[in-house]
Amino acid sequence: MTDKPCNLFDVGHRACGGCAAALAAKLILEAAGKNTIVVSATGCMEVFSTPYPETAWGVPWIHSLFENNSAVASGVVASLKKQGRTEKVIALGGDGATVDIGMLCISGAFERGTDFTYICYDNEAYMNTGIQRSGATPYDASTTTSPAGKCSFGNPRPKKDLPAILAAHGAPYVATASVAYPADFKKKVEKAVNIPGPCYIQVHAPCCTGWGFEGEKTIAIGKLAIETGLWVNYEMENGEVTRVKKVRRKPVEDYLTEQKRFRHLFRPKKNDGEIAKIQQIADRNAEKYGTDIVLKK
Amino acid sequence: MALNLGCTAKPGNARDNKTGSWRVFKPEFIREKCTQCGMCTIVCPEGCISPDEDEFPVPDYDYCKGCGLCAEECPSEAIEMKKEEK
Amino acid sequence: MMEIMEGSHAVARAVTMCRPQVIAAYPITPQTHIVEALAEIVANCELDADYITVESEFSALSACLGASAAGSRVYSATTSQGLALMFEVCFNVAGMRQPVVMSIVNRALGAPLSIWNDHQDSISLRDSGWMQFYAEDNQEATDLHYIAYKVAEDHRVLLPSFVCFDGFILSHTYEPVDMLNQEQADSYLPPFKPYHRLDADDPISFGLFASPDYYQEFRYENDQALRSAQDVVASCGREFGEMFGRDYSGLVEAYRLDDADTAIVAMGSLCGTVKDAIDELRDAGKKVGLLKIRSFRPFPAEEIKSALSGVSRVAVLDKNISLGSKGAACLEIRDALYGSQIPVLGYVLALGGRDVRKKDIAAIVDNAEKGRGDIVYGLREELLK
Incomplete structure (x- = not known):
């Protein structure tokens, strides 16, 4: 392989084995192609791919700060426009960079109609700093800043609905995806980069280290999230949901029991009350997006 | 070796970092079972599985971290994870 | 040609003649007249620039960083709280060696809230790696913008620059100013030639992280670049004097x-x-x-x-x-x-x-x-x- 030309997201990066963020980066560039400029936020993906003097990026790539990738991308887009250049601009960030600290810049860039695609790899906590809760951490997940304890069931709030917030900015295309469905994800990336204006994709990226499962299960866990209704894959075009992945739903327990971050819901004894609340979240998702496959009688 | 102005880098040199040394379990690809569906190549987070001249997938053990995702997702169970002797 | 102009408008005119390709700006007193004037200039096609109306000063400088890295000459202006909000980006721009030029219309920092002049804002960024030039009057404030771009973009320097002038005392005061014409400005300040840029035909990664094995040397080189910029400041100031009669060879x-x-x-x-x-x-x-x-x-x-x-x-x-x-x-x-x-x-x-x-x-x-x-x-x- 050393003799072969570089992949657009190349070997030698330092992500954990089985890392969904690394897989997402690879899939994004396979879909977007080499005529792409990537603007990365600080985070796992930035750190594992660019320890000086090594870079895993085969496309032009820039990292500035944790919270400003949308603003930096706005500048890149403006500069390309003035130079008459054709590269597509993709801003990449984890959920902390995206739904929390970067909100100001993202909101500004979307409101201005910036012609770029923002992709959030959502691993549902601040993983680079050691698994702290973010606005995208799901209800009851135990993290290092929302630990389960004698008087805590873990994270007390549900996930912030950033796709809806950005759709409300008038974004022409907003989608959710999962690394567990690579072809679907790539199709959405390809679609987003070719739609003028600000597009947003939030890709579910199960984190073996942060969630507590073996690296080989990354895709299996991602599939379970969708099959239980705790993650919904959908597309919104001009504010309307246009496509939803339908499933034959499984109980949320099937997903929860596979991950250490929810272990406190089952040990020392099963917490039926909290599990029922999580089941309600899945039920509401299913109802809202119409994900359930209804068998004909 | 002079520093690159502004802490920049040209592509290609992440390859200096041979992540294969991290591996504990090694994926062994069983040709007889392989249907060349390409799933292992798609899901590998390293991007280090590519087809050989006969279109059979081959991992690059210089970079394979042994995560086992390919073996787990292979629909024809054509990849086995074996404890590596070092 | 000698004209009687408000300081902010004179600076906006000088900036226009420096031909920035991307301007990112956010209003804040007493800087606002500059970005208003530039918006009008761009709206009337007197300057071929992309004008980004960002939602904060933090994004203004971040956008300038991105545009500069992509290969454009950029401009922003701010003061006081706005500059404080840019703190993190300031260090970043200097460390990434992007020749951004920014006007600082000097104003006090809160609390207590004050819109009036002192130098606390830019001085508080003295450790950030930016050049800092201070103007005595509006003539100097305008001239220093041409010089700042020329020095910043010089490949021996490649550092960002503040052009500082006092809020209200200069920015809102009408003084006679001898403005260069476009031909003169172009003869002094050549088009921007980036040292390297984001380009799909020649991909580079910008802004890697440096381990303790490298970080200190990057900081050392940054410091050396700023120190040795003295000679470039002097020569660019001298050249300005030779061409237009106002000598700025002395720091x-x-x-x-x-x-x-x-x-x-x-x-x-x-x-x-x-x-x-x-x-x-x-x-x-x-x-x-x-x-x-x-x-x-x-x-x-x-x-x-x-x-x-x-x-x-x-x-x-x-x-x-x-x-x-x-x-x-x-x-x-x-x-x-x-x-x-x-x-x-x-x-x-x-x-x-x-x-x-x-x-x-x-x-x-x-x-x-x-x-x-x-x-x-x-x-x-x-x-x-």
Whole structure:
């Protein structure tokens, strides 16, 4: 392989084995192609791919700060426009960079109609700093800043609905995806980069280290999230949901029991009350997006 | 070796970092079972599985971290994870 | 051609002639007139620039960073709280060696909230790796923009630059300004040639992280670049003088300093008042002179040392204070004169827009002659009882 030309997201990066963020980066560039400029936020993906003097990026790539990738991308887009250049601009960030600290810049860039695609790899906590809760951490997940304890069931709030917030900015295309469905994800990336204006994709990226499962299960866990209704894959075009992945739903327990971050819901004894609340979240998702496959009688 | 102005880098040199040394379990690809569906190549987070001249997938053990995702997702169970002797 | 213009409008015109391709700006008093003027200039197609109406100063400078890295000449302007909000980006732009030029319309920092002038905003960024030039009047404020771009983009430098001028005192004041025409500006400032840029045909990664094996050397190189920028500042300032008759080859400028006993050191518009005060003090038989610091970063320590070598005392006027310590220029001058036996006396003054008059300068000289320094000058004692 050393003799072969570089992949657009190349070997030698330092992500954990089985890392969904690394897989997402690879899939994004396979879909977007080499005529792409990537603007990365600080985070796992930035750190594992660019320890000086090594870079895993085969496309032009820039990292500035944790919270400003949308603003930096706005500048890149403006500069390309003035130079008459054709590269597509993709801003990449984890959920902390995206739904929390970067909100100001993202909101500004979307409101201005910036012609770029923002992709959030959502691993549902601040993983680079050691698994702290973010606005995208799901209800009851135990993290290092929302630990389960004698008087805590873990994270007390549900996930912030950033796709809806950005759709409300008038974004022409907003989608959710999962690394567990690579072809679907790539199709959405390809679609987003070719739609003028600000597009947003939030890709579910199960984190073996942060969630507590073996690296080989990354895709299996991602599939379970969708099959239980705790993650919904959908597309919104001009504010309307246009496509939803339908499933034959499984109980949320099937997903929860596979991950250490929810272990406190089952040990020392099963917490039926909290599990029922999580089941309600899945039920509401299913109802809202119409994900359930209804068998004909 | 002079520093690159502004802490920049040209592509290609992440390859200096041979992540294969991290591996504990090694994926062994069983040709007889392989249907060349390409799933292992798609899901590998390293991007280090590519087809050989006969279109059979081959991992690059210089970079394979042994995560086992390919073996787990292979629909024809054509990849086995074996404890590596070092 | 000589025109009577408001300072902000003169700067906006000079910036226009520097042909920035991307402008990212956010309104804040007393900088707003610049970005309003530029918006109008762009709206009338008098400048072919992309004007990004960002949602914060933080994004303004971040967008400039992105546009600069993609290969465009960029411009922004801010002041006070806006600059404070850019703090993190400022260090980043300098570390990434992007030649961003930004006007700082100097204003005090809250709390308490104040829209009036002092130098606390830009001085607080003195460690960020940006060049910092301070203008005495609107002529200098406009001229320094051409020079700042030329120095910043020089491949021997590749550092960002503040062009600082005093809020309201200069920005909102009408003065005669000799504006270059476009042809003159183009002959002085060539089109931007990036050292490297984001480009799919020749991909580069910008902004990697550096382990302890590398970080210190990057910081060292950054420091070396800023130090050696002194020569480029001098040569670009000299070239400007040769072409247009106003010489800026000195990073400092002396006024009646040759035979002075007391040297006043000051920056910005205060220098005008000091010069008038000096004329009166000289008439009264006091040998007083001024050393104006035009370039605070790079800091021309050797130039300052030699300019002040013959005086008996130095009175440094600082429109800023490092709380718990002293004014920034005072500390730097004292460091520059270390070992010389010349007393350096610091006077923090004019904070938050407190007016400084000629009689205040005379009083400070009086204080200095008595060896009384390192004070906040002009306190209203009745408020402190």
